[in-house]
Amino acid sequence: AAQNGARFFSPLVLNIATSEGVSLNELETLPGSGTDGRVTKKDILQYVANRKAGKPAVATATATVTAPPVHRQE
Amino acid sequence: MAYDVVVLGSGPGGYVAAIRASQLGFKTAIIEKESLGGICLNWGCIPTKALLKSAQVFEYIKHSKDYGIEATGTADFSAVIKRSRGVADKMSKGVQFLMKKNKIDVIMGFGKLKAKGQIEVKGADGKSQIVEAKNIILATGGRSRELPSLKIDGKKIIGYREAMVLPTQPKSMIVVGSGAIGVEFGYFYAALGTKVTIVEFMDRIVPVEDEEISKELAKNFKKNGIEIMTSSEVTSVDTSGNGVKAKVKTKDGEVVLEADVVLSAVGVAANIEGIGLEELGVKTEKGKIAVDKYYKTNVPGIYAIGDCVPGQALAHVASKEGIICVENIAYGEKKYNHQPEALDYGNVPGCTYCTPEVASVGMTEKQAKDAGYEIKVGKFPLSAAGKATAAGHNEGFIKVIFDAKYGEWLGTHMIGYNVTEMIAETVVARKLETTYHEVLDAIHPHPTMSENIKEAVEVAYGEAIHI
Amino acid sequence: MAYDVVVLGSGPGGYVAAIRASQLGFKTAIIEKESLGGICLNWGCIPTKALLKSAQVFEYIKHSKDYGIEATGTADFSAVIKRSRGVADKMSKGVQFLMKKNKIDVIMGFGKLKAKGQIEVKGADGKSQIVEAKNIILATGGRSRELPSLKIDGKKIIGYREAMVLPTQPKSMIVVGSGAIGVEFGYFYAALGTKVTIVEFMDRIVPVEDEEISKELAKNFKKNGIEIMTSSEVTSVDTSGNGVKAKVKTKDGEVVLEADVVLSAVGVAANIEGIGLEELGVKTEKGKIAVDKYYKTNVPGIYAIGDCVPGQALAHVASKEGIICVENIAYGEKKYNHQPEALDYGNVPGCTYCTPEVASVGMTEKQAKDAGYEIKVGKFPLSAAGKATAAGHNEGFIKVIFDAKYGEWLGTHMIGYNVTEMIAETVVARKLETTYHEVLDAIHPHPTMSENIKEAVEVAYGEAIHI
Numbered sequence A: 001a002a003q004n005g006a007r008f009f010s011p012l013v014l015n016i017a018t019s020e021g022v023s024l025n026e027l028e029t030l031p032g033s034g035t036d037g038r039v040t041k042k043d044i045l046q047y048v049a050n051r052k053a054g055k056p057a058v059a060t061a062t063a064t065v066t067a068p069p070v071h072r073q074e
Numbered sequence B, C: 001m002a003y004d005v006v007v008l009g010s011g012p013g014g015y016v017a018a019i020r021a022s023q024l025g026f027k028t029a030i031i032e033k034e035s036l037g038g039i040c041l042n043w044g045c046i047p048t049k050a051l052l053k054s055a056q057v058f059e060y061i062k063h064s065k066d067y068g069i070e071a072t073g074t075a076d077f078s079a080v081i082k083r084s085r086g087v088a089d090k091m092s093k094g095v096q097f098l099m100k101k102n103k104i105d106v107i108m109g110f111g112k113l114k115a116k117g118q119i120e121v122k123g124a125d126g127k128s129q130i131v132e133a134k135n136i137i138l139a140t141g142g143r144s145r146e147l148p149s150l151k152i153d154g155k156k157i158i159g160y161r162e163a164m165v166l167p168t169q170p171k172s173m174i175v176v177g178s179g180a181i182g183v184e185f186g187y188f189y190a191a192l193g194t195k196v197t198i199v200e201f202m203d204r205i206v207p208v209e210d211e212e213i214s215k216e217l218a219k220n221f222k223k224n225g226i227e228i229m230t231s232s233e234v235t236s237v238d239t240s241g242n243g244v245k246a247k248v249k250t251k252d253g254e255v256v257l258e259a260d261v262v263l264s265a266v267g268v269a270a271n272i273e274g275i276g277l278e279e280l281g282v283k284t285e286k287g288k289i290a291v292d293k294y295y296k297t298n299v300p301g302i303y304a305i306g307d308c309v310p311g312q313a314l315a316h317v318a319s320k321e322g323i324i325c326v327e328n329i330a331y332g333e334k335k336y337n338h339q340p341e342a343l344d345y346g347n348v349p350g351c352t353y354c355t356p357e358v359a360s361v362g363m364t365e366k367q368a369k370d371a372g373y374e375i376k377v378g379k380f381p382l383s384a385a386g387k388a389t390a391a392g393h394n395e396g397f398i399k400v401i402f403d404a405k406y407g408e409w410l411g412t413h414m415i416g417y418n419v420t421e422m423i424a425e426t427v428v429a430r431k432l433e434t435t436y437h438e439v440l441d442a443i444h445p446h447p448t449m450s451e452n453i454k455e456a457v458e459v460a461y462g463e464a465i466h467i
């Protein structure tokens, strides 16, 4: 997907961001629950819901920023 | 000597878990009471696909004229069965080889939880031994579910095992249940010339599939001489005569069907009896072992995967559960550097290998609507497909469902030639959170059946070229 | 009356471009001198796949015993040919229907650029008309390339057209060239009983594929009685006798091959002659029309797509080029709201439909190394695959190549049963910028051939379960 930031966002995440008026800058700061910290559909939907409910951005329920970007089993 | 991991049951859940455990450095053993490879390799996925392949070859001979070939032939039923057994044996031996290669101890016998960290294994010779393990993974699988009105006697009322090794081909057969197993056997026997009647309790066959799939499959089955009775229930079977007489309650009253044999294919029951669950206080729920998303039971050190836990009763699910379970144990013991992702049961493909084949993943149209989505649906008939026409397999269609709001790919439902080889694309694309743009921009080769997935997506978005 | 878009040539490039143009609101016409659908539908992709299907059915009959079926049969060569023609006709009629449905005017005749915005069309009756258009898309396709030593006479030295409609089956055939077209015909005729010798200039057959693919295909072809001569060149053909005598220069000196007929399959030449390119100053390069990434030529208002421009000479490439070209014209005229993405020629799949099938996308192992990548390679032999065993098709393998540094999926190379239906997964996953994690976490159904792609990825990362 075409984007300038350092992180990878799936086409669906970008689509949701555009539809819901989430800026790329905001996206860059979202914690991701996917492999290597990737922001998933669930993460951004949660973020949008929280924002609508006036909750702070970091409260993505399942956003355990897990693995550092290392490969498994090499 | 205590093992790090002991797996009870060597189906695609168990043996895969054992291999992954050994790869991650665990000292591992596997316990099996019957044959390595479980139902899948010995009495399920693999031998049925061998039978279905023979049926397919036979169909080609019957229709050879359509391809410019003059041919005649007969199916040698016992040779067909023998081939299927040979294929199963070969695969089971393959598992044996894999166990050896991965230095996994194979312990033959019936295993039962004895105490925390202990399994008692009773061998064929009646002798018992205690196997000790830090982590125990239960992978005991399942068996044919039995209805009270349809007790399997192994002769006239049979289950899938008997259906795979009948001594002679029945002239007529009643198949009760139209899930994957029922329709696969129904198709197989019909292709070989048996008069088949499928009786289904729900109002359509393959009831877990999208409604349009059920309709198309029924249409094709009927064209091939298979009789289908939906909203119908076998209430009793009289086996006293030469064949069977089955009483069937239909919407229009009761009818009596006569046939040589009845195949009961009404689902799977988990193997949870007699393995010490109660004694150790392992919780079950609705007849299956209760687990969390990493397959831990309520008792520390005891895990369960595959057909004996909730979730789709499919080999690829069992295997993945095994891998996740073991990787998570390793992660907990710092032998693996990240926690595996939990399985997304909403993105598990299901396949049925009759002709035409059925493959699907994600939500059906009804499920998507019921979940409140506004949807875009695209359906591409394979009658318009070049490859299908060249192959002489114009039946069926591909149907895709997208969320109209964000463009998420919610589901794919396919029926037709080779579609089981084409469903992985949707699974991967959904996993990678695609929208329809990327699918259309990914070039599908021509002429293939798979390019019609792209066509279906085009239909959903009003950009269809070929219809 | 002037059109918005006129397309010259109705192959998969041209007719798809015309449909997309009409969808986007352009008044559109298409000019065709022969049959709607171009080479692809009439003399290429589609009729060859029909022939190959007949060969496949015939092979099943020959090997029916392996499946428990007793059968005998003979291939009726003229019936096989007739079926193939019928399939082509049906698809060509389909294009006719699509033109009508999309309100595209079909103008039959030979078209030639006359002036800016003008094409002269000469009909079969010799009469000419001028067609006016704001935008002209050239989609004139290609034809058999001819070698000086191998002039096609249509009788004893033939091209692909004649090979598709021979009046009788030759007893022996020399196939010169081992690209997709050469090996497909070679396989087809050999399957039907013709003694086939393939002569290839390079040191291996299917030379654009990964080296291991070439090796495996050669092994299978030889097993099926096809003779293969690589690093060899036909220097002259003597057609004076009953059949042909071809002089072949090999590494070990010259040999003379005798056969009934020679098939020249040495590539494609673009149709760029006599269509007014020189007169209007449209630039060509190495025998093809020069275009930018949106298929503009150097002359404003004139575009070119498909086999007459650089890039892989494949139907799916031609079609996508047509769509991109038209969407970009529409974008420029504000009839379409976003500029289409340029085609990524590095992510175009290629398929060969002989048995075993070949399918690939991305870099070969050698290309990846030459490009400086440190790579991880995973190869899974289909002899270890359950579905392949059940289907009786254990030949071949799946090979995947990943970049070791960032985990990018660089290429997939497959040879075996049904692999042409499985390559789209890699294309889509690469498009979505996957790493190996997501592929492994996407559940592939069991038992399929496609699950072995996942296995190959596991091999690349040292996590293989099944070998």
Ligand SMILES: Cc1cc2nc3c(=O)[nH]c(=O)nc-3n(C[C@H](O)[C@H](O)[C@H](O)COP(=O)(O)OP(=O)(O)OC[C@H]3O[C@@H](n4cnc5c(N)ncnc54)[C@H](O)[C@@H]3O)c2cc1C
Pocket (backbone or CB within 6 Å): B008, B009, B010, B011, B012, B013, B014, B031, B032, B033, B034, B035, B036, B037, B038, B039, B040, B041, B043, B044, B045, B046, B048, B109, B110, B111, B112, B139, B140, B141, B142, B160, B181, B271, B275, B305, B306, B307, B308, B313, B314, B315, B316, B317, B318, C446, C447
């Ligand atoms: C006819 C048929 C066709 C099928 N086709 C497909 C298909 O095409 N695709 C698909 O995905 N799925 C298919 N399935 C389902 C698939 O077979 C199961 O989902 C899969 O086998 C489940 O794997 P498992 O490891 O959980 O258990 P199983 O494969 O059932 O293996 C369990 C093993 O544990 C052993 N065991 C049980 N209890 C004990 C004990 N106490 N001590 C020692 N050993 C024990 C059993 O002997 C058995 O070997 C099919 C099933 C059937 C019946």
Ligand SMILES: Cc1cc2nc3c(=O)[nH]c(=O)nc-3n(C[C@H](O)[C@H](O)[C@H](O)COP(=O)(O)OP(=O)(O)OC[C@H]3O[C@@H](n4cnc5c(N)ncnc54)[C@H](O)[C@@H]3O)c2cc1C
Pocket (backbone or CB within 6 Å): B446, B447, C008, C009, C010, C011, C012, C013, C014, C031, C032, C033, C034, C035, C036, C037, C038, C039, C040, C041, C043, C044, C045, C046, C048, C109, C110, C111, C112, C139, C140, C141, C142, C160, C181, C271, C275, C305, C306, C307, C308, C313, C314, C315, C316, C317, C318
């Ligand atoms: C035997 C064979 C098998 C093949 N198999 C495959 C395959 O399996 N998969 C695949 O992807 N590709 C395959 N190809 C290649 C594929 O056919 C081409 O890449 C594809 O047809 C190119 O499409 P196109 O629209 O550029 O041109 P074409 O299909 O060549 O169509 C060009 C059309 O333009 C018409 N035309 C040309 N000049 C004029 C003129 N001046 N006036 C009017 N009309 C004109 C021609 O009559 C023709 O109908 C095969 C090719 C051959 C020969």
